[in-house]
Amino acid sequence: MLDNRPVRVLLIDLDKKEIMVEQREDLNGWLGGVGVATCLLKEHLLPEEDAFSPAQPVVLAIGPMATIYPLVTKAVAMFKSPLTGELGESYAGLRLAMSMRFAGYDAIVIKGRAAAPSYLTVTPRQVQFNDARGLWGLSTEESGHILRQLSPGSGHRSTLRIGRAGEKQVAFAGVVVDTYRHFGRLGLGAVLGSKNLKALVIHGDLNIPIVNSAKYNRIYEKIYRQAVETEIMEKYHGLGTTGNVEPLNALGALPVRNLQASSYPEAVNLSGETFARETLIRKLSCSGCPIGCIHIGLHRRQFALGHEHEYESSAVAYDHELVYALGTMLGLTDHRHVYALIEKVEQLGLDAISAGVALAWATEAQEQALIGLQELQVELSFGQTAPYLTALDNLVSQPTAFYQALARGTWFAAKEYGGSQFACTLGKNEVAGYHTGYANLIGQAFGARHSHLDNAGYAIDQELQNKTPAVAPEEIVERIIREEEMRNALNCLIICLFARKIYQFPVVTEALSALGLCWTEEALLALGKKIYREKMALKKAMGFRPEEITIPARFLETSAMQQRLSSEVVESLRRVMVEKLAAL
Amino acid sequence: MPGKILQAKGMSRCIACYSCMLACARMVYKSFSPRYSAIQIRTRGGIQSRLAADICRGCLDAPCATACTAEAILPRAGGGVKFNRKKCVGCGVCAQKCVVQVIYFDEQACRPVICIQCGICTGFCPHDVLSMEVRQNA
Numbered sequence: 001m002l003d004n005r006p007v008r009v010l011l012i013d014l015d016k017k018e019i020m021v022e023q024r025e026d027l028n029g030w031l032g033g034v035g036v037a038t039c040l041l042k043e044h045l046l047p048e049e050d051a052f053s054p055a056q057p058v059v060l061a062i063g064p065m066a067t068i069y070p071l072v073t074k075a076v077a078m079f080k081s082p083l084t085g086e087l088g089e090s091y092a093g094l095r096l097a098m099s100m101r102f103a104g105y106d107a108i109v110i111k112g113r114a115a116a117p118s119y120l121t122v123t124p125r126q127v128q129f130n131d132a133r134g135l136w137g138l139s140t141e142e143s144g145h146i147l148r149q150l151s152p153g154s155g156h157r158s159t160l161r162i163g164r165a166g167e168k169q170v171a172f173a174g175v176v177v178d179t180y181r182h183f184g185r186l187g188l189g190a191v192l193g194s195k196n197l198k199a200l201v202i203h204g205d206l207n208i209p210i211v212n213s214a215k216y217n218r219i220y221e222k223i224y225r226q227a228v229e230t231e232i233m234e235k236y237h238g239l240g241t242t243g244n245v246e247p248l249n250a251l252g253a254l255p256v257r258n259l260q261a262s263s264y265p266e267a268v269n270l271s272g273e274t275f276a277r278e279t280l281i282r283k284l285s286c287s288g289c290p291i292g293c294i295h296i297g298l299h300r301r302q303f304a305l306g307h308e309h310e311y312e313s314s315a316v317a318y319d320h321e322l323v324y325a326l327g328t329m330l331g332l333t334d335h336r337h338v339y340a341l342i343e344k345v346e347q348l349g350l351d352a353i354s355a356g357v358a359l360a361w362a363t364e365a366q367e368q369a370l371i372g373l374q375e376l377q378v379e380l381s382f383g384q385t386a387p388y389l390t391a392l393d394n395l396v397s398q399p400t401a402f403y404q405a406l407a408r409g410t411w412f413a414a415k416e417y418g419g420s421q422f423a424c425t426l427g428k429n430e431v432a433g434y435h436t437g438y439a440n441l442i443g444q445a446f447g448a449r450h451s452h453l454d455n456a457g458y459a460i461d462q463e464l465q466n467k468t469p470a471v472a473p474e475e476i477v478e479r480i481i482r483e484e485e486m487r488n489a490l491n492c493l494i495i496c497l498f499a500r501k502i503y504q505f506p507v508v509t510e511a512l513s514a515l516g517l518c519w520t521e522e523a524l525l526a527l528g529k530k531i532y533r534e535k536m537a538l539k540k541a542m543g544f545r546p547e548e549i550t551i552p553a554r555f556l557e558t559s560a561m562q563q564r565l566s567s568e569v570v571e572s573l574r575r576v577m578v579e580k581l582a583a584l
Numbered sequence: 585m586p587g588k589i590l591q592a593k594g595m596s597r598c599i600a601c602y603s604c605m606l607a608c609a610r611m612v613y614k615s616f617s618p619r620y621s622a623i624q625i626r627t628r629g630g631i632q633s634r635l636a637a638d639i640c641r642g643c644l645d646a647p648c649a650t651a652c653t654a655e656a657i658l659p660r661a662g663g664g665v666k667f668n669r670k671k672c673v674g675c676g677v678c679a680q681k682c683v684v685q686v687i688y689f690d691e692q693a694c695r696p697v698i699c700i701q702c703g704i705c706t707g708f709c710p711h712d713v714l715s716m717e718v719r720q721n722a
Contacts, residue, residue, distance in 0.1 A: 067606070067616070067618075098602075098618070101616075102617050144630060148629075148630055154626055154627070155625065156618070156619055179630060179631045204617075204619075205617065206617060207615050207617050207619070207693070208615060208616040208617055209614060209616075210610065210614045210615060210616060213610075213614055216610075217610060224603070228710045282599075283599050284631065285602075286601075287600070287601070287618070288601070288603070288606060289601055290599075290601045290708070290710040291601075292710070294599075314632075315632050
C-alpha cells in the first residue's frame with residue numbers, strides 16, 4: 001500500500017483463536033479501502049449462506065492516505081447485511097483509521113464465532129482474545145468505559161463496541177466507534193453479535209518514517225490550508241449537517257411524520273440554528289481532520305420528579321440524519337426531545353436512521369389499525385417522545401412477535417403486517433433524510449448498499465431542479481452511476497466525503513505521488529468502475545435482483561421539492577437502471 | 585528578550601483533530617505517526633470528557649537537560665531545551681527525569697521525542713488552542 005508495499009491483512013479466526021498476517025501484493029492494484037475490502041469480502045464470503053453464519057467474514061479496511069493527509073479519516077466495513085440479505089458496506093471515522101494505520105494493518109478480516117462473549121485487542125505486536133462475559137448486556141457507554149480501563153494506548157487507540165441491539169441481533173444494529181462515530185448502517189452490530197464479539201480495541205503506535213518529506217509537506221500544507229482557510233468546509237464546521245434541516249424544509253424535501261409530509265412549520269425548532277443556539281457545547285474531529293464537524297449538545301433533564309433542582313446531563317452528538325430519523329420523521333417539535341431518542345439509540349447500539357424509520361412506520365401502522373396495543377405494548381403517536389423510548393427498548397428486548405419482526409427491519413415487518421406502501425425503505429434499507437425526487441429514489445433503490453451516500457441522488461435532484469426540457473431518464477441514470485463510480489475511487493482512499501470538493505482527482509494523484517504511488521486520473525476512474533461492477537456482481541450472488549426492486553407508493557404520494565412525482569417517470573428510470581445493471 | 589514557550593491555554597476549545605501532533609511528527613520527527621510528536625492530546629476518561637495537552641512546560645533550568653551527561657539537551661533561554669540529536673547517546677534518562685512525564689522515549693530509534701519549542705504545532709491548530717508565549721517567570 002504505502003510506498004507500494006504489499007497490502008497487509010490481519011486474519012482473525014474467532015473459532016480457533018488464531019491469527020495470520022498476509023502480505024498481499026496482488027491487492028495493490030485495488031489501492032485500498034473499499035477496493036481492497038471488496039476483494040477480501042469476495043474471497044471470504046459465502047454468498048448464499050445466512051448473514052449470521054459463523055463463517056461469514058467481517059472486513060475492515062483503510063486506504064493508503066489514512067491519517068497521512070488532512071480529512072482522510074475513515075475506515076470501511078464490508079460484510080453480508082442481515083437487513084438486506086446482500087451487500088453490507090459502512091464507514092466510520094474518529095480514531096479507527098489512525099489506529100489501524102499505526103497498528104500496521106491495512107485490512108482486518110474477522111471470521112468464526114467465539115465460544116463465549118469476547119473482545120479483541122489488536123496492537124502492532126499482538127492480538128489478544130479476551131473474555132467479555134462481564135461486558136455482555138452492557139450499554140455501549142458502560143462497555144466503552146471498561147474497555148478504556150482495560151486497554152493500552154490512550155489517545156492512539158480506537159474502541160469499537162456493540163450494544164444490546166447487536167447482542168440480540170437486531171438486523172439494523174450498529175457498532176459504536178469511539179463514542180461519537182458509528183458503523184451505523186446495514187447491521188454490522190448484529191453480525192458482530194452473532195460472532196459473540198462484543199468489542200474490538202485497536203491500538204496503533206508504530207513509527208512510519210516519511211520518505212519524501214519535502215514533497216509530502218508541501219502537498220499536506222496545501223490541502224490543510226484549503227480546508228481551514230477557505231469556505232469549502234465551513235458549513236460542516238459551522239452548523240454542521242443539521243444546517244440542512246431548514247433549507248430542506250424550505251425546499252419541501254424534509255421527510256416528516258413517516259413522509260406523510262415533506263415540510264412542517266415546527267422544523268425550525270429542530271434546525272441546526274436552534275441546536276447551536278440552545279444546547280451546542282463543543283465540537284470534535286476525527287483524528288487528522290481540522291474541521292470539527294462532530295457537534296455535541298447538552299442533553300439536560302430533570303429527574304426525581306417532584307423534587308426540585310435535580311438534574312442529570314449527558315453530552316450527545318447530533319447530525320442531520322439523526323434529527324431527521326428521530327425528530328422530523330417522528331413529528332417531534334422540540335429539539336431537546338430528539339436528544340432523548342438519540343441517547344437511547346446510542347446506548348442500545350441501533351442504527352439511528354433505521355430505528356427512526358421503523359418507529360415512524362409502526363406509528364402509522366397503528367393509526368391504520370394494522371397493529372394494535374397487543375403487538376406494540378405502547379401507544380405510539382407522532383410528536384410523543386416517551387412511547388418511542390419504550391418502543392426502542394422493546395425493539396431490542398422483543399417481547400412480542402411484532403417486535404421480533406420489526407427487529408428484522410421495516411421492510412420485513414411491513415411484509416408481515418401490511419403497510420408496505422408506506423414503509424419508507426428502498427432495497428430493504430430504511431431511507432435517509434432527503435425527499436428530493438427521482439434521482440434520490442433511484443439512487444438509493446439501486447445503489448450498491450442502498451444508501452444515499454452511494455451516489456448522492458439528492459444532490460443530482462437539486463442540480464436538475466426546474467431544468468427545461470426535463471432531463472432524460474438515461475442521463476439521470478448515467479449521472480447516478482458515474483457519481484457512484486467516482487465515490488468508489490474516493491472510498492479506496494478513504495477520504496471523508498464531506499471533503500470531496502477538496503479531493504478532486506488531480507489533488508488525489510498528486511497526494512498519492514508523494515507517497516510513492518503512481519495513479520493517473522484515468523486509472524482512478526477505471527478502478528471506481530471496476531469496483532462498481534464487482535460490488536454489483538457480489539450483490540447478485542447474494543440474491544439481489546434489480547428487476548424486483550419496487551418503490552413504495554408513499555414516495556410518490558408526498559410531493560418532493562414541491563413536485564408530485566410521476567409513476568411513469570419512476571418506471572422509465574427503473575427500466576433504464578435495470579437494463580444498465582444487466583449489461584454490466 | 586527570552587524565547588517563547590508553548591502554551592495550551594485554550595484546551596476547552598480543542599476539537600482533538602490531532603493536527604498539532606501530526607505537524608510535530610511530520611515536520612520535526614519526519615514520521616507519519618502522531619505518537620512521534622512532542623505534543624500529545626489526550627482525553628481524561630474517554631472522548632466525552634475534557635481534553636488535555638501533554639506538553640513540555642518549558643522548565644527553567646530543565647531537569648532533563650541537567651540529567652543529560654552527553655550535552656545533547658541544553659537549557660534554552662526563556663525556558664525549555666535545545667536538543668542535538670547527533671550528540672544523544674540514547675540513555676533515556678531525560679525521559680525519566682521529566683517532571684511532567686511528557687518526553688516519550690522511542691525504544692526503536694533509541695532517541696527521545698522531546699519538545700524543542702519550535703512552535704510549528706501552533707501553526708496547525710485550527711481552534712486557537714495553542715500559542716507561543718513568554719514564560720510568566722522567565
